[in-house]
Amino acid sequence: MSQFLDISGLNARIDADGQEKEILRGVDLVIPPGEVHAIMGPNGSGKSTLSYVLAGREDYEVTSGSVSFQGKDLLEMEPEERAAAGLFLAFQSPVELPGVNNANFLRTAVNAVRRARGQEELDAVNFLKTVRAAAKELGMSPDMLKRNVNVGFSGGEKKRNEVLQMTLLQPSFAILDETDSGLDVDALRIVAEGVKRLRSPQFSALVITHHQRLLEYIVPDRIHVMAKGRIIHSGGPELAQQIDREGYTKFLAEAA
Amino acid sequence: MPAVTETREAVEKLGLSSYKWGFETDIDMDVAPKGLNEDIVRLISARKEEPEWMLEWRLAAFRSWLQMKEPEWAKVSHPPIDYQDAHYYAAPKKKPGPKSLEEVDPELLRTYEKLGIPLHEQAMLAGVEVPEGEQARMPVAVDAVFDSVSVVTTFRKTLEEAGVIFCPISEAIKEHPELVKKYLGTVVPVGDNFFSALNSAVFTDGSFVYVPEGVRCPMELSTYFRINSRNTGQFERTLIIVEDRASVSYLEGCTAPMRDENQLHAAVVELVAMEDASIKYSTVQNWYPGDENGRGGIYNFVTKRGACRGARSKISWTQVETGSAITWKYPSCILQGEGSVGEFYSVAVTNNHQQADTGTKMIHIGKNTRSTIIAKTISAGNSDSTYRGLVRVQPKASGARNFTQCDSLLIGDQCGAHTVPYIECRNAQARIEHEATTSKISEDQLFYCRQRGLSEEDSVGLIVNGFCRDVLKELPMEFAVEAQKLLQISLEGSVG
Numbered sequence: 001m002s003q004f005l006d007i008s009g010l011n012a013r014i015d016a017d018g019q020e021k022e023i024l025r026g027v028d029l030v031i032p033p034g035e036v037h038a039i040m041g042p043n044g045s046g047k048s049t050l051s052y053v054l055a056g057r058e059d060y061e062v063t064s065g066s067v068s069f070q071g072k073d074l075l076e077m078e079p080e081e082r083a084a085a086g087l088f089l090a091f092q093s094p095v096e097l098p099g100v101n102n103a104n105f106l107r108t109a110v111n112a113v114r115r116a117r118g119q120e121e122l123d124a125v126n127f128l129k130t131v132r133a134a135a136k137e138l139g140m141s142p143d144m145l146k147r148n149v150n151v152g153f154s155g156g157e158k159k160r161n162e163v164l165q166m167t168l169l170q171p172s173f174a175i176l177d178e179t180d181s182g183l184d185v186d187a188l189r190i191v192a193e194g195v196k197r198l199r200s201p202q203f204s205a206l207v208i209t210h211h212q213r214l215l216e217y218i219v220p221d222r223i224h225v226m227a228k229g230r231i232i233h234s235g236g237p238e239l240a241q242q243i244d245r246e247g248y249t250k251f252l253a254e255a256a
Numbered sequence: 257m258p259a260v261t262e263t264r265e266a267v268e269k270l271g272l273s274s275y276k277w278g279f280e281t282d283i284d285m286d287v288a289p290k291g292l293n294e295d296i297v298r299l300i301s302a303r304k305e306e307p308e309w310m311l312e313w314r315l316a317a318f319r320s321w322l323q324m325k326e327p328e329w330a331k332v333s334h335p336p337i338d339y340q341d342a343h344y345y346a347a348p349k350k351k352p353g354p355k356s357l358e359e360v361d362p363e364l365l366r367t368y369e370k371l372g373i374p375l376h377e378q379a380m381l382a383g384v385e386v387p388e389g390e391q392a393r394m395p396v397a398v399d400a401v402f403d404s405v406s407v408v409t410t411f412r413k414t415l416e417e418a419g420v421i422f423c424p425i426s427e428a429i430k431e432h433p434e435l436v437k438k439y440l441g442t443v444v445p446v447g448d449n450f451f452s453a454l455n456s457a458v459f460t461d462g463s464f465v466y467v468p469e470g471v472r473c474p475m476e477l478s479t480y481f482r483i484n485s486r487n488t489g490q491f492e493r494t495l496i497i498v499e500d501r502a503s504v505s506y507l508e509g510c511t512a513p514m515r516d517e518n519q520l521h522a523a524v525v526e527l528v529a530m531e532d533a534s535i536k537y538s539t540v541q542n543w544y545p546g547d548e549n550g551r552g553g554i555y556n557f558v559t560k561r562g563a564c565r566g567a568r569s570k571i572s573w574t575q576v577e578t579g580s581a582i583t584w585k586y587p588s589c590i591l592q593g594e595g596s597v598g599e600f601y602s603v604a605v606t607n608n609h610q611q612a613d614t615g616t617k618m619i620h621i622g623k624n625t626r627s628t629i630i631a632k633t634i635s636a637g638n639s640d641s642t643y644r645g646l647v648r649v650q651p652k653a654s655g656a657r658n659f660t661q662c663d664s665l666l667i668g669d670q671c672g673a674h675t676v677p678y679i680e681c682r683n684a685q686a687r688i689e690h691e692a693t694t695s696k697i698s699e700d701q702l703f704y705c706r707q708r709g710l711s712e713e714d715s716v717g718l719i720v721n722g723f724c725r726d727v728l729k730e731l732p733m734e735f736a737v738e739a740q741k742l743l744q745i746s747l748e749g750s751v752g
Contacts, residue, residue, distance in 0.1 A: 055707050059699065079706035088707075095704040099722030108718065109708035116709065148722070165708065 003068070004033040004204055005173060010065035012053045023049045025229035027065070031173075034201040038215055038240070039208045041226035042248050047208045048092060050226070051175045054206075055089040056082050069173070084116030086172030090162040090179045092208075097149035102161070105149045106131055110168050134167045137197075139190045155182035163194040174198070174205045180214040192217030212240035225251045287488070288345035294318060297457050300345050304426045304460070307433060317446040317456030324450045330613040331642045331674060332582050334518070334555065342520060344458045346488045397422055399463045399479040401492055409463075411475065418474050420504075421466040425493050428464035435466055439497055443526035443563045443590070451522040451584075452559040455491045459524065462492035465504060467533075473504040476732055480509050481523075489520040496526070498533040500566060505536040507735055518546075518581060523558045531566030531593065536574070538731050539587075540739055543579035545746075548637075550609025553581025560587035561617075564596035564625075572599040573616065574730045576739040578746040581610060586644065588617035591625035591653075598627040601727040603739070605720075605746045606639030606671070615645035615676075620656040620686065629660040632724045635671035636747050642674040649686040656686040664694040665723050667716070667747065717744035 012024040023046045031037050039047050053060050054067065056079035067074040074082060097105065111121040122130070135145060138160050150158050159179050166174055176195065180188055195205065195218050207218060215223070215237065223239040224231045225248065232255035233239075288299055297318050301311040326337070397411035399422065415422050421432065429436050446456045463479040481492060498504055521543060527535050537560075546553025556579075562571035573587040589598030600616035618627035627647065635641045647658045664673035675692050697719050705715035721728065721740050728736050 055703075057703050078712075079703060080709050080711055083707055083709040091704065091707075095698075095700045097701060097704070097719060097722055099725035100718055105708075105718070108714070109705075109710060112711070112714070113709035169708065 003030045004070060005029075005031040006066075006068045007054075008066050010050075010053070010067060011063045012049060012060045012065075013063055014049070014060050022063075023060070023229055024053065024065075027226075027229070027231060029224065029231055031204050031206065033172075033204055034199075035221040036199065036205045036207060036218060037222045037224060038220040039206060039224050039226050039231075040210065040212075040240070040243055040248075042252075045226045046229040047226055048177055049229075051089055051177045051206070051208060054082075054175060055079060055087060080112070081116075083169070084113050086170075088166050088169055088171035088174040090159075090166055090174065090176045092177040092179075092181065094150045094153075094158040094162055096151045098151055100149045102147055102149050103128070103131060103145040106145075106165060106168055109165065113169055131164075131168060134164055138164055138167075138194050139187075140164065156184065156187040159183055159191055160187070160194075163191050167194060167198065172202055172204065174203070175208070176205060177208045178210065179207075180209055180211060188214060189217060212244040215240045227252055227255060230255075286345075286347050287343050290343055291340045292342075292344055292458065296344050300458055300460060303345060303347070304429070306426075306429055309433075309437065310429055313441070313446070314457050317453050318458075320447045321450065321453035321457055324447070324453055326450050330584050330644070331640065331676075332584060332611040332613050334582055334611075337518075337520060337555070339454075343488045344491070345460055347460075397475055397477050399424060399477075401461050401463075401479060401481045401490075414474065415477075419468045419471050420473050421464065422477050423464055425462045425464040425495060426460070428466075428495070432464070432466070435497065436464070436495070439526065439528055440493075440495060441526075443528060443561050444524050444559050449559060451557040452524050455493060455522050455524040455559070458489075459491045459493035462494045462523070463496075463506075464494075465496040465498075465506065467498045467502040467504045469499040469502060471499075471502045473502075476505050476507060478507040478509070481521075489522065491521075492523045494523070494525040496535060496537070497528045498530065498535050500531040500533060502530075503534040503536075505538070505732060507538045507540070507732060509540050509542070518553060518555055520555050520557070521580075523560075525558070525560040525587075527560075527562035527571055529562065529564050529566060529569035529571050529593075529596075532568050533566055534570040534572075535562060536572045537562070537587070538735055539573075539575040539577070540731075540735055540742065541575065541577045541579050541583070542742060544581075545579050545610050546581040546608065548608045550581070550638075553610070554579065556580035556583045556585065558583075558585040560585065561590065562588070562598070563590045564593050564598060564622075566596070567593040567622075568595045568597075569593050570597040570599070572597075572601070572730070574599075574601040574727065575603070575614075576727070576731070576735075576742065577602070577604040577612060577614060578742045580612075583610075583612040583614050585614045586616055586646075588619070589627065590619045590621065591627065591656075592621045593625075594622045595624045595626075596622055597625070599730075600627075600629045600631070600645075601730045602631045602643075603634070603724045603727045603743070604632070604641055604643075605634045605743055606636070606641045607746055608637040608639060610637075610639045612640075613642040613644055615643045617646040618648070618658060620647075620649040620653040620658070620683075622653060624655040625653055626656070627658045629658070629662075630726050631660075631662045632727055633662070633664040633673050633675075634667065634720060634723070634743075634747070635664070635673045636667035638670045640672040640674070642676060644676045644678075646678040646680070647688055648680040649683045649688070651682045653683050654685045656683060658686075658688045660688075660690045661726075662690075662692040663723065664692075665720065666694065666696045713744065716747055720744070720747060 007027050007029040010024050010027040013020050013022045107127045114121055140160050219237050225233040233251045297314050399409040444452050447453055467473050529535050543554035564571055571589050577583050591598050598618050604612045604614050606612050631643045633641045643662045649656045662675045701719050702715050720743050
């Protein structure tokens, strides 16, 4: 029986200005259903690349390795198929879509995945009810639904908007790429609570972060340290404090 | 956006060919011999049973056309057009005279049905069952022009009761000669340009609208142009006159069958707005654009101009240009009346080998006249798109204001977008603003949308519709939905 998410020997590179650059160098990672794992690591260790490769961004070329997601070959799927299958990526830098109304975008996205999942589409009235309630829980003003997607949003508003989308799209697996960066303490708590509300035996998550603060709110089942394109160390939730105290030096030395 | 689902369905329905309006109607036609000379002009006038003054007007136009040269300043290229190698008159064989739906050839009715153009007043008035969740269609009066003639005009009775005249221009020439004589050629003079002179000589039909003083036209008026016959040019002429404190909203749509050869469409539209009058003129232009290798398609060389003659009058042009192999068109406003307002909202999409050179002219003559120009250009494939606009402020136009915004969106790396604004200001108190941007659909935006579950096509549609929103929101509701679908269909296959 295959695992919920099983990443094995994953290598990926990007073509940067005509030069092939190896970024992932043999990532092995297993996430069982219902578990929240965190990835920590120095800048440039490949954390964001891993999230992009899992979500299907085409700029990255997978050179070897495999990823199975709920028994399916994830790497064979288009980005929108991965979304329909339950994968959600909360972007580190959410993208602006000028002229595209936020509520309409959300509804289009929700109905696209509902269609693909064989569920009935939500009509405008039901959708608005759901989205307004979800936005309120995240402390977002109703005005943000009327604005254009992420256009003129503050850093904190953008991150809340990501969590709002995640809440509505009901993923079975969410990747949060530094969702805590740029958030003040209050916003961090609200966002963390949004993630916690989703926790269930049917929901797994991979939380990418630099700080242990987020992990105080969302206590992970496992923490992995990533460096130079590989997972070099894994442990329980207590690892966060250790990293906070001692940094990555020790792990880097061990790996070398 | 709600339209995206519909768009996706619309695209799916299209199957292999992305131009679903490309079918041909098999119908008995009365066609003039090929070629252009005084005899043809006389023949058209005779077929239309026109009065002598009209024939003279045409002949004068023809003679001035002979002296003129095709303009070459636009950024478009095409092989020379042989004006002798086309038919200048083609009409379905049918008795002329007052038309009712019963008299119209059923084959024609089926054609318009296929195009989705409502011609059945009965069905519409009786309130046909509206599927759940859809809005009831607002009744729209339609003038259907098939090749050279108007085949039917709906809702004329209802409009007559309100005092509005809405009929084919060929009929107006006979029934309302005083109005036609007074206004025809006063906004676009016969010799204005090569194509307007040609049109004045050989125009065959088009719509005529007259809204009397104080009347708000009770429904949207619309003309649907269809080119069907082979080797036929379409030269329609539209004249809209709106008296003091009156208003009208007018829409036009256009399609043509898919053919290998290029066909010429050279229309002239004249608008006249008197004191406190307002005219809203919307176009969804979807002539056949040619195939993906640039074969065939319509040459769309159109002169559209509106005169704001009365104080505080307003003329607003909104256009969505997705079709034609070549588009050459500059809907303009002459802002003569004090405090009059001109607006131009445009979306021009080019894909494959299409070429578009389009924009507007705002001529500020009166005091405190205002104009707004919002032009969105989207280029994909190997296409080339140019915005060309003129803002002219005359010496007496104190307090004149203009705001211009030109945005270009590029899809792929083989297309071009150009912006050519001309500004001529002869009054020191005028205020003119110009903003322009050029951008590409970014990989980031596409990936973001797809990560949220949207297909690549839907993502492009969403981003493009967002880009055009400022213009699309100016369209009447129903047209806006139609236009959104069209945008996506036009760009089909442009990414990936």
